[in-house]
Amino acid sequence: MKRKNQAQSDNLLPTQAAYSEKAIRDLSTVEFMIRLYCRKKHHSKDGLCEECQELYEYVGQRRKHCPFGDNKTFCSNCKIQCYKPSMKEKIRAVMKYSGPRLLFYNPKLVLAHVRETVKLKRASKKSKRKKAEK
Numbered sequence: 001m002k003r004k005n006q007a008q009s010d011n012l013l014p015t016q017a018a019y020s021e022k023a024i025r026d027l028s029t030v031e032f033m034i035r036l037y038c039r040k041k042h043h044s045k046d047g048l049c050e051e052c053q054e055l056y057e058y059v060g061q062r063r064k065h066c067p068f069g070d071n072k073t074f075c076s077n078c079k080i081q082c083y084k085p086s087m088k089e090k091i092r093a094v095m096k097y098s099g100p101r102l103l104f105y106n107p108k109l110v111l112a113h114v115r116e117t118v119k120l121k122r123a124s125k126k127s128k129r130k131k132a133e134k
């Protein structure tokens with residue numbers, strides 16, 4: 001398998017070996033967003049500030065323990081929403097800030113996200129309709 005964006009990630013996660021290819025791909029997206037946020041909001045020059053580093057590690061931990069494993073969707077579409085409230089707030093702020101900017105930096109990724117969200121919404125509408133028919 002080809003690995004893209006190799007230059008982008010400098011292995012912030014200490015236990016990278018425990019992650020699957022998809023998990024690493026997901027996390028590199030998150031990392032990208034946190035980096036962007038941290039650079040602009042916290043004016044970090046290299047890497048992440050302590051707070052953002054903590055957030056990123058937390059996200060990595062949650063991802064690793066996610067019961068959906070590699071079948072998981074983006075966390076914003078996830079039903080479980082396993083983040084604890086303080087971290088949820090933080091990641092939400094990051095997504096809110098970096099989400100729209102990601103379109104500029106990484107449009108392919110955003111398209112994939114939108115496509116998946118639409119697909120899921122359609123699927124949940126369908127299942128709701130089925131329930132209503134009963």
Ligand SMILES: [Zn+2]
Nearest residue numbers: 038042049052
């Ligand atoms: Zn920061």
